Amino acid sequence: MTAPEPLLTVDPRQDPSGPCxxxxxxxxxxxxxxxxxxxxxxxxxxxAAVIIDLSGMTYCDSTGITVLITAYRRAQAxxxxxxxxxxxxxxxxxxSVVGLDQVFTFHPTVEAAVSSLHR
Amino acid sequence: xxxxASPAQESAARPADEEAxxxxxxxxxxxxxxxxxxxxxxxxxAARIFEAPMATVAIVDTDRVWFKAAxxxxxxxQVGRGPGLCASAILHGEPYVVTDAATDVRALANPLVRGxxxxxxxxxxxxxxxxxxxxxxxxxxxxxxxxxxxxxxxxLQDLAALVMEELELRLSAIRTVTAERDxxxxxxxxxxxxxxxxxxxxLPTVPGLHxxxxxxxxxxQEVGGDFYDLFPLNDGRxxxxxxxVCGKGPDAAALTSLTRYTLRAAAIYDPDPCAxxxxxDTVLKGEYxxxxxxxxxxxxxxxxxxxxxxxxxxxxxxxxPPALAVRADGTIRPLSTAGGQLVGMLxxxxxxxxxxxxxxxxxxxxxxxxxxxxxxxxxxMLGEEGLVRHLATAAVRTADDLLETVEVLLKRLGDGVSDDxxxxxxxxxxxxxxxxxxxx
Numbered sequence: 198m199t200a201p202e203p204l205l206t207v208d209p210r211q212d213p214s215g216p217c218x219x220x221x222x223x224x225x226x227x228x229x230x231x232x233x234x235x236x237x238x239x240x241x242x243x244x245a246a247v248i249i250d251l252s253g254m255t256y257c258d259s260t261g262i263t264v265l266i267t268a269y270r271r272a273q274a275x276x277x278x279x280x281x282x283x284x285x286x287x288x289x290x291x292x293s294v295v296g297l298d299q300v301f302t303f304h305p306t307v308e309a310a311v312s313s314l315h316r
Numbered sequence: 317x318x319x320x321a322s323p324a325q326e327s328a329a330r331p332a333d334e335e336a337x338x339x340x341x342x343x344x345x346x347x348x349x350x351x352x353x354x355x356x357x358x359x360x361x362a363a364r365i366f367e368a369p370m371a372t373v374a375i376v377d378t379d380r381v382w383f384k385a386a387x388x389x390x391x392x393x394q395v396g397r398g399p400g401l402c403a404s405a406i407l408h409g410e411p412y413v414v415t416d417a418a419t420d421v422r423a424l425a426n427p428l429v430r431g432x433x434x435x436x437x438x439x440x441x442x443x444x445x446x447x448x449x450x451x452x453x454x455x456x457x458x459x460x461x462x463x464x465x466x467x468x469x470x471x472l473q474d475l476a477a478l479v480m481e482e483l484e485l486r487l488s489a490i491r492t493v494t495a496e497r498d499x500x501x502x503x504x505x506x507x508x509x510x511x512x513x514x515x516x517x518x519l520p521t522v523p524g525l526h527x528x529x530x531x532x533x534x535x536x537q538e539v540g541g542d543f544y545d546l547f548p549l550n551d552g553r554x555x556x557x558x559x560x561v562c563g564k565g566p567d568a569a570a571l572t573s574l575t576r577y578t579l580r581a582a583a584i585y586d587p588d589p590c591a592x593x594x595x596x597d598t599v600l601k602g603e604y605x606x607x608x609x610x611x612x613x614x615x616x617x618x619x620x621x622x623x624x625x626x627x628x629x630x631x632x633x634x635x636x637p638p639a640l641a642v643r644a645d646g647t648i649r650p651l652s653t654a655g656g657q658l659v660g661m662l663x664x665x666x667x668x669x670x671x672x673x674x675x676x677x678x679x680x681x682x683x684x685x686x687x688x689x690x691x692x693x694x695x696x697m698l699g700e701e702g703l704v705r706h707l708a709t710a711a712v713r714t715a716d717d718l719l720e721t722v723e724v725l726l727k728r729l730g731d732g733v734s735d736d737x738x739x740x741x742x743x744x745x746x747x748x749x750x751x752x753x754x755x756x
Contacts, residue, residue, distance in 0.1 A: 227564050258735070259562030259611075266661045267609060273663070287697050291689065295613055295635035296657030296666065 205229035206253075207236045214311055216246040216278075222253030225261035233261070237268045242275040248310045252283025262295065269300060278302070282310045331407055333449060338378060340449040344483045345490060346375055347382055354482055355385035358454060358475050363387045365471045366439065366464060368456040373479055374402045375443075375452035384452075384479075400426040405440035406450040411469045414438040416461035428457075437462040439469065441476035443483070454479055507539040510569045514576055515738075519546050522554055524625055525742060528715040532726055532737040534686060540736030541568035541612075542684045543576050547583070552621065555583045557592075558682040558740045559614025559636060567610075574603060575612050589616045589632030593659055593667045597634075600660030611660040615639055615653070615682055619742070625676050627744060632669035634659040637685055637700060642712055644677025644746060648704045651680075677746030681707070681718050686737035690729045698729065715741035 205223040212218050219236050223229070240247050249268065251257075257265075265281070272279035280302040284292065292298050304310035331337055341347065355373045363371035370388035374381050381402045382394040397403045400423030405412035417423040417436050428435045440455035454476040519527045529544055541561035549555050557579050561571040575596060582595035593616055604610045617631035617639070631639055633653025642648050656668040674680060683703070690698045703725070710721040718741035726733055 259560070260564075262658075263562050263609060263611065263661070266611070270609075270661075270663075290697070290699065291685070293654075294637055294685065296655060296662075297635075299655070299657065299666070300662065 207232045209236045216248050218248045220250040224256040226258040227260035230260045230264050233264045242271045242277050246278040246314050248280050250282045250307045280310045282307045337449045340445050341451050344487050359385035359387040362456050362475050366456040368458045370457040373454050376406050398426040401438050402453050405453045411441045415463050434459050439464050441472040443476045443479050514572045526715040528719045528741045530719050530739045534733050534735050541572040542736050542738035543572050544738050544740045549587050554619040557616040559612050560684040561612040571610050590667045590669050592616045593634040597659045609661050611658045613658050627674045630671045632667050634667050640681045642679040674744050676744045679718050679743035682740040684738045686735035691732035715743040
């Protein structure tokens, strides 16, 4: 028997150039969002910039959005940089409707997000 | 002590506790269930222990003996409740043995003895419940007379006890599943009931305006948090709102309740649409600060009747898809509140309001994103464009038309709709409608 394919994977890693990159892949919804919540809770907002890589995210519901806003508030409180990378056009439309396009900093890729930090 | 001989009249008798016994038989829900490996193995083990050609796990029903398992009986699944064999065996708390049916007055009359297959030997151990009711037997049969050993009869009793344990296990599994199903059904029912209380049972009648609303449920399992309302303000104007809270289930229902009552109260305090959303933002932040922040998105509007039958409308959007104005001439345009942000979680949210006039023949559709985030059969998100395209295909004149047209779309999208959808439609009756009818 093989284990069922996980619906969401959340992979935090330290980029060699400094920022913490949290890679999110799969469906971010009220069944799986706790995985990202844990990663956001553990992220080093006080000492590093945080990039959430959403290029592998296939779905995001309102609970997922709640977690992303929580990350934004953590970053604001710590005075550090948070950016979202690789947001799909469909997801961008959803972010625009709820007004989050004015809240987050977006970059097409993690590389672009990293290089913007060194500018 | 073994029951080896007893009076002949006993063979036709029924247990004194037959009613309670039958109740127990039914309780274990075993009769007429499909064959099952565990019981088949017990029957073949019994046959092997006795080196006998036939063995069964038998349950004694009102007027038949039904075999849960039958080894060597060639497809026989039940026999009549004839005297002398199983029917007699359940009268005893210990093994019941007929060493030679040809000379045993108790068994002589049994059809299995007199006719095919001509049973001569029969030994049975009762399957007994913990309260002493005998459901049936584990038994072995042979067409030759035999004399079983005590060891064999002890083993037969062990097998009967094993059957009883298996039946108990199955019953408790059935009960657990049933209880779990009941519990879940009850919780869902409660959440659905709660959700219904969050929607107005019927929309009020607004003079000179048609209004219609609907709630479309995507799945029974997960209760969403969509809401809407339409109510009078105390100065002749009317207010309406429609929105969606984040999350699902009872928590979402509680947030929906808070949101709905806050918006109604806010409208009395200050019916300016942006002020109502700002008020809601403050309340949600106060209620859900800390570890479990929550938000909602909403459109809030005020209707102001104009003497010529039109309505001035002011709507504010808080992170919600814009309402669609469906004009009498067929044009469909969003009442854009772009830039408005979700309510309850952002430090300084922006709400955007806009004003328009609904003339006779015009309509307004408010919806939640369960509709626009639905997937088309091609896998694309429907989006506002898809919704507008669909509305443009139908001759939409009234609030009821609007809802009906969207219902058709929802039906067509089917499983592509993964979230609940609330709909609120308003329309100003067209003067021309009356004229056309009068001319007929």
